[in-house]
Amino acid sequence: MDLRLSEKHSALQADLQAFITRYAAEAPKAGGGRKRPDARTLDWQKRLVEHGYAARTVPRAYGGFGAELDVVELAVIADAFVQAGVHPGLSNQGISMLVPTLLEVGTEAQRQEWIGPTIRGDVIWCQGYSEPGAGSDLAAAQTRAELKDGHFIVNGQKIWTSSAHYADMMFLLCRTEPDRPKHQGLSYLILSMKTPGIEVRPLRTMTGRAEFNETFFTDVKVPAENIVMGRGQGWHVANITLKHERLMLGDSNRLTQRLHKLTEMLQRLEVGGEKLIAIPSLRDRLLQLQGEVFAWRAHGLRLLTDQSRGVDSGLRRLITKYGATMLCFRLSSLAVDALGTAGLPYEVESETVEGDEATTWHVDHFYDIGLIIGGGSSNIQKNIIGERGLDLPREPKMIGVAAGRN
Amino acid sequence: MDLRLSEKHSALQADLQAFITRYAAEAPKAGGGRKRPDARTLDWQKRLVEHGYAARTVPRAYGGFGAELDVVELAVIADAFVQAGVHPGLSNQGISMLVPTLLEVGTEAQRQEWIGPTIRGDVIWCQGYSEPGAGSDLAAAQTRAELKDGHFIVNGQKIWTSSAHYADMMFLLCRTEPDRPKHQGLSYLILSMKTPGIEVRPLRTMTGRAEFNETFFTDVKVPAENIVMGRGQGWHVANITLKHERLMLGDSNRLTQRLHKLTEMLQRLEVGGEKLIAIPSLRDRLLQLQGEVFAWRAHGLRLLTDQSRGVDSGLRRLITKYGATMLCFRLSSLAVDALGTAGLPYEVESETVEGDEATTWHVDHFYDIGLIIGGGSSNIQKNIIGERGLDLPREPKMIGVAAGRN
């Protein structure tokens, strides 16, 4: 047990301090949301890549910094930007999901073409996985792609395509072998969002914002070589991508930051001349949540150590999405409770409007429900924990249910 | 909405007052537990039957009071004895489960023979339903009964037979038609516990007491006419019996009494010179539990009204076992928490020793787990609520699983 940083990591921390001191003034404002990165953000991203504070482990041949993977380094870097409140660089689905996927299973040509522009922020990706009829059952995707004359012809519909309205490219899970069993009939394509036949419609959520889109495909032509791995291997590729998404969702730093924000608010706001933290029932709930966040924070350190050793965390990793999203919801629940009637007014017309404190908490609160559901609902997560983490048996096969297609 | 008693019920209440005033001195001490009723209790029981305060709706032909069913009357009677702290008469499995079953589906001879002695407490019954290998899946019972020369020959084992060590008789669910599908192969027999070949072994639970028994059958001969309804109809009969058990378990009066006891304790005990109720976190938990108990209390009034109208309460009734047993556990949890270290000492050698306050709460606390599990665990209860109460579909049939026997 040693929580001190090694000499190498301390040196990195010092470099980061120097970098931030020198360049912070050039950084764009953190946040940003539903728009293409602007010129200032792109410049900042390029500077981060150059210094190895973004795309650090992407090989130099593909435009990255080419460092060996050292997850403690990554944690030190992330931490420095959070502490300083400085924009930590782009974090979009192209960078966090597509790039690692191409590095793992893409062709040399695909890596050469896409990784560099993606990590610099010049090419923005969106994800084409979920479908209205499939939900958590990703493998039930029905969007069809038929190979004809050197092109896949795509027809169907995707949902939850979050940046589709401004993305350049999409990575798409679709059914190319309709006669094969469900999981073996899928392929993973990449395509330009400018291809004719694609229609993007905004999808409003309970937050009041159109954070997502629905994307419709009508005879969309995708060159045959735009496939990652082979036909029928889409499920395998998609799971590589999802692995990286699941890591993102279970971030214990977010819990800690949220706890701090909540604690600060309860110490600041008053009701009837009394600080909220002086109200026993609110304080007690805060204390309970603090205990839980502490547990996940320590757990996060353990996961980091696993990763730094290249150990598969197994059960320890599988529980994070379910555990952390539920805890997030309970943190925001206490926040909106503490705000009481004064927190009820709510105007969220667009993401460009900066919300007041109450609105921000309510957006978080609603969005937390989305996070509990998204990327595999709690029921799916509990199946994964039970079956993969605890080795409990899967549901027996059903009579009268087609095992393959549905 | 009218919570006042009718003239008829007020009159009954007055009669009860007079009865209790006159006879309370003759009543045995309430409680009693794991023993045959003594002579004083039997006398008291007979007096209660005579006045219609026990076995009120059992026809006079079978030794009862012969009143029309009026559940409000029954509630008024129960309430009077609880309020006065006077023994309310016997409440054992013979009276609460077997008698209503015989009244519903027994032969005239069976009713004549068993109902009178049972309601007077002269014959004590135990229940032979559960088996170690079957648990919540009652219909999987494997105890066999083969008809040979006018007798069923019983072999097998039952568990949770609570009064088997002093009972005169047992009602037994056993497999008489092993070749028929699971639910159609059972029969319901009644037999004397003095029949040769029956061995009763005490079964200790986590409370430290032997509250139950295991009962073993080796070539036990039961006359063929001791069957209730026909061969293969045991599952139907058992469900009639269980219906009456489930009503017993979901009693909201118990919640109210327990809340009062808990509240009184928190108002009385001190830590460091401070009343427990002055400790905000304990008080807040008490308040939350009070709210829940209030909800179930009101719900109980609604169920009573349903019953008095002869309406099937459906979902409203199906939720009570699961809801009330979980709440019971949380009430006793607060009690043991409030007692703290001073509540840890624990001696439960036999049921005859009167425990101190802390021991009583801990016994309740452990026993609550038993109640959550007994009579259908929470998972079974939630299936029942979902399938029968909300009409959600049952699990599909499995491939490779024999539907009938297992």
Place this chain on the structure above:
Amino acid sequence: MEFDLSEDQRLFGESLSGFLQDRQPLEALRRMAEPGSGFDAGLWDGLTELGLHGLLVPEQFGGAGLGVLDAAAAAEALGGTAAVVPFAASTVMATLALLRLGSPAQQAAYLPGIAAGEIRIGVGFAGRTGQTGPAEARLDGTRLSGRISGALDAGAPTHLLVCLPDGRAVLTGAAEAGVSVSSHRTIDRTRPVADLVFDGAAAEILGSSNRGPAALASVLDAGRVVLAADTVGAAQTMLDRAVAYAKERAQFGRVIGSFQGVKHACADMATMLEPCRAMVWYAAHAQDSIPAEARLWACQVKAHVGDVGREVARISTEVHGGMGFTDLLGLHYWFKRIAFNRQALGGPERCRHDAAVEQGWIVA
């Protein structure tokens, strides 16, 4: 002994539900809710005809002369349909305040207008509900000054009722000089809250003498019960929709309601929610007929139903999966209705605090 709604109460609730489902299908709800004022003139007039606004107004003033239990039955229907209509404050609390504190002349002046749907009274509390945000008001003779946030049913009010910390209540016209009402759209587009600013506004004190805080507290109690009833209705709709969705939606080759994960989630909701309905009835009946239990039950029903409502809202949304999170099914109107009810007139923490005071476990 009969613990149930009367035939009339049930029928009135059903006719309200029927009317609202008819007039406020999802597309109409979106349209009516969008302004966020909690008021739609067409709907209001229809409900006037049904007699909603005069429910508690005595017959001599043109109302039905009914009680809080009737109001609770109505509120369950309003919550069940997420109705865009002022009720808990403007109809129930304002009417009760006039009945319990007002002079005969004041009752004659306002109650007929309430029953006729011509008067809508927003209600604000200075203290007492544990609300966050400013809440102070002082009376100088008949001149009212101060600032009160979180006023209810004040999206399109004709009058305002302000409850003072000393137990008095005052009425002003919403358009009077020195009165400013800023109504805010809230998370729940079906109901707004308002900030009221008074600068020496002419005000009328209800009643000739101060009847003490108890009378006004009983008005607050009734409001809490009615909001709890609204939550029971809204939560029931969320449960019903989750069950319907679970029977219809297939995943992994099965209807999802056949998975224990989903089935047990629905069972949990039902087990929590069903006793809440009886609890609301008892609490409402206590307001009408059991004064000794009225306050405690009002506090407890608001707190407990608030907690159950949040759980049901979350679980139902989860059962709907991604569809529950989108705006497509409109499920969030009910989610937010429940969240609003939880906070308004005091959240669970405050209500439990009041329950502890009522039982002498702590001093106020």
Place this chain on the structure above:
Amino acid sequence: MEFDLSEDQRLFGESLSGFLQDRQPLEALRRMAEPGSGFDAGLWDGLTELGLHGLLVPEQFGGAGLGVLDAAAAAEALGGTAAVVPFAASTVMATLALLRLGSPAQQAAYLPGIAAGEIRIGVGFAGRTGQTGPAEARLDGTRLSGRISGALDAGAPTHLLVCLPDGRAVLTGAAEAGVSVSSHRTIDRTRPVADLVFDGAAAEILGSSNRGPAALASVLDAGRVVLAADTVGAAQTMLDRAVAYAKERAQFGRVIGSFQGVKHACADMATMLEPCRAMVWYAAHAQDSIPAEARLWACQVKAHVGDVGREVARISTEVHGGMGFTDLLGLHYWFKRIAFNRQALGGPERCRHDAAVEQGWIVA
């Protein structure tokens, strides 16, 4: 940066577990637990050889000179096997009290005996842990009087350590004149609590001067962390046994672990419990190396792990169905071990209170 037990720590935990599983199978556990003194001479001697008692005793006094994290790793093994052995108080707290408050002479007098397994020190607190029952002690010169309930590891003590409200701690022999120890079997037959009565008993004050309440508080903190570690071990055993049972037991024609109801219950337990292990490690490490965080984490880990332990204990018992409720599988030993740990040295309510004080949110 490395957040994990060291190889040595893990191996020591494993060798403890192995030893205890070997020496204390269910039938032996029943026998050793029956007297309820929390002490079995045979087991004790074996553990002496393994070096358990001298874990925190400096090497110069015959111990291993290790820290609270090592003790936590050991406690997890003890909880995992429901070991009938005094530890949290007699080994960890008593040793730390001598190290942090005692004079060199006192350390030399007692620590070698602790490491050698010859001295077992029961520990009682006058105040500070929020315990119910009497807890008062006064010192008149070196004469101790008073009555303290809930003392730990005092089923077969050679000495008693009494922690006074002013931050001093005193030692007496358990057999001294004026000392009476009534040890009680508890719900957890593997550990007793004792009532200590002192009537002018000769006592030795640890250290020459009062180092103030902070030093003694740190001893309490370490005890709380160690009890939390014990709970993590016990809860892990309950989870492991539930999972094993769910894989084996068939009902309705299926292994019950294939039902989502049971599978999700196991997933819930794992999701709650797994982070608790890391939390205990961090809290224990903080006792050794991060003084600024030591107290807060000690309070929080005792509270949170106490709550998780109760849930895991209940759910695991439920997964076992009726068998979990009987004595047949002995599962209740772990259930009760967890329940004991929850209360000893302050339940979750008290620990959260202390956490609030530590953060300046309330005054003590």
